[in-house]
Amino acid sequence: MTERQMEVFFDIHNGLSREGPGSSQSTQIAYSCVANKPEVPRILDVGCGPGAQTLCLSDLSPAEIYAVDNHAPFISRLQQAVAEKHLEHRVHPTLTDMTKLSFERGTFDIIWAEGSIYLIGVENALRQWNPFLKETGSIAFTEISWLRDDIPANPKKFWLDSYPEMSTVEGNLKRIADCRFELSGYFVLPESDWWDEYYDPISKKLPALYEKYRDDSAATDVLHTHEKEIELYRQYPDYYGYVFYIAEKPRGSV
Numbered sequence: 001m002t003e004r005q006m007e008v009f010f011d012i013h014n015g016l017s018r019e020g021p022g023s024s025q026s027t028q029i030a031y032s033c034v035a036n037k038p039e040v041p042r043i044l045d046v047g048c049g050p051g052a053q054t055l056c057l058s059d060l061s062p063a064e065i066y067a068v069d070n071h072a073p074f075i076s077r078l079q080q081a082v083a084e085k086h087l088e089h090r091v092h093p094t095l096t097d098m099t100k101l102s103f104e105r106g107t108f109d110i111i112w113a114e115g116s117i118y119l120i121g122v123e124n125a126l127r128q129w130n131p132f133l134k135e136t137g138s139i140a141f142t143e144i145s146w147l148r149d150d151i152p153a154n155p156k157k158f159w160l161d162s163y164p165e166m167s168t169v170e171g172n173l174k175r176i177a178d179c180r181f182e183l184s185g186y187f188v189l190p191e192s193d194w195w196d197e198y199y200d201p202i203s204k205k206l207p208a209l210y211e212k213y214r215d216d217s218a219a220t221d222v223l224h225t226h227e228k229e230i231e232l233y234r235q236y237p238d239y240y241g242y243v244f245y246i247a248e249k250p251r252g253s254v
Contacts (some may be wrong), residue, residue, distance in 0.1 A: 001222075008222040010071070012209060016201050019049035019074075020115025021194040021242040022142065026187075027056045027114070033185035033246040034110055036136040040064065041109035044132060046098050046125075047116020051078035052197070057112065058091050066103075068096040098125075105131045113141035115242070121165055122172060126179035130249065137249045138184060145169050145243045147188065155236045158228065169243055181247035189242040199230045 001009065013019060041063045045054045048067035051074070057065055069075055078093040099120055111133060117125045122143060129139065144159070146168045159166050167175070169186070176183055206223060213219035233240075 002218070004218050005222050008209075008213065008219040010073070012202060012205060012222070012226055014073070016198065017050060017052045018115070018197045020142070021189055021198050022053060022114050023189075023193045023197065024052070024056045026189050026193055026244060027053045028060060029187065030140045030185075030244045030246055031057065031060050034138045034140060035184050035248045036109075036138065037061070038109055042066075042107065043110045043112055044068070044101075044103070044108045044129075046101075046111060046113045046129070047119060048074070048078065048093070049115070050074045051081060051093065053112065053114045054078060054091065054093075055081060055085070055087075058085075058087055062090070063110075064090045065092065066108075067091065067093045068098060068101070069093075070095065070097045099128075101129075101132065103132050106134045106137075108132050109134055109137050111137070111139045111141075113139070115142055117141045117143055118163060118165070122167075122175045123179055126176065126181060130179070130181075133249045135249070138247065139181065139249070140244065140246045142189065142242045142244050143172055144240060145172055146240050148239050151239050152236060155232050155239055158232055159240065162229075166240075172243070172245060176245060176247050180250060182250055184246040184248050186243055186245045189244060191237050191241075193242065194233055194237075199233065202226060203230060 041061060043057060043063045043065045045065055045067040048054050048069045051067055054065055054067045057063060067078060072095055075093045075095045082088055082091045082093060111129050144166055146166065173183060206227060209223055
């Protein structure tokens with residue numbers, strides 16, 4: 001995206017509770033699938049956005065959580081929420097680029113990535129983040145995935161243009177195995193995870209944004225793309241979706 005397109009993107013997303021499909025219920029299910037959890041795990045939440053899942057994880061256990069994102073307004077929002085909940089002693093929002101993490105090896109029991117792993121790719125992320133996990137650590141992430149083979153032309157073209165690395169569930173399971181992780185579980189996020197905290201709030205904002213940017217073609221192009229993405233999912237929810245993958249680092253791996 002150009003700098004202008006990024007400005008409009010964040011205007012669309014400003015104030016959303018989540019930066020992608022998800023829900024507290026799905027976070028809770030995924031957390032229950034994580035193997036070998038200590039009583040007080042240390043969690044790295046990568047690409048945390050405004051931190052809905054971060055706060056959910058803090059409710060699920062007394063974990064110490066490091067939440068990182070490279071967009072300062074998201075970190076500021078999460079810092080405010082953390083302060084309001086008096087969680088400063090164990091939830092640490094940090095402005096950091098996920099490609100430049102500087103934690104010591106073996107720091108975390110769990111690495112969490114809801115809606116963010118696509119930014120660097122599944123295999124690349126699994127290989128880069130593996131060293132930060134303890135010997136029995138786990139990783140949990142969501143990734144948009146094809147759910148069927150007979151994909152209609154419209155969603156296939158849109159998503160392959162937007163995200164050429166998009167794969168099937170089976171393809172992502174192979175990526176996990178190729179990176180020497182052992183699958184603990186996976187499940188498709190329900191359609192409500194797309195609508196309740198993500199697409200519906202965006203849809204409500206679009207009319208005012210079209211008015212705001214009516215004389216700005218670059219901006220309206222970004223609005224049109226969001227509108228098209230929403231309409232495609234409305235028509236084709238059986239063909240693709242977000243999938244939660246949970247995998248364990250094999251004992252003795254480095």
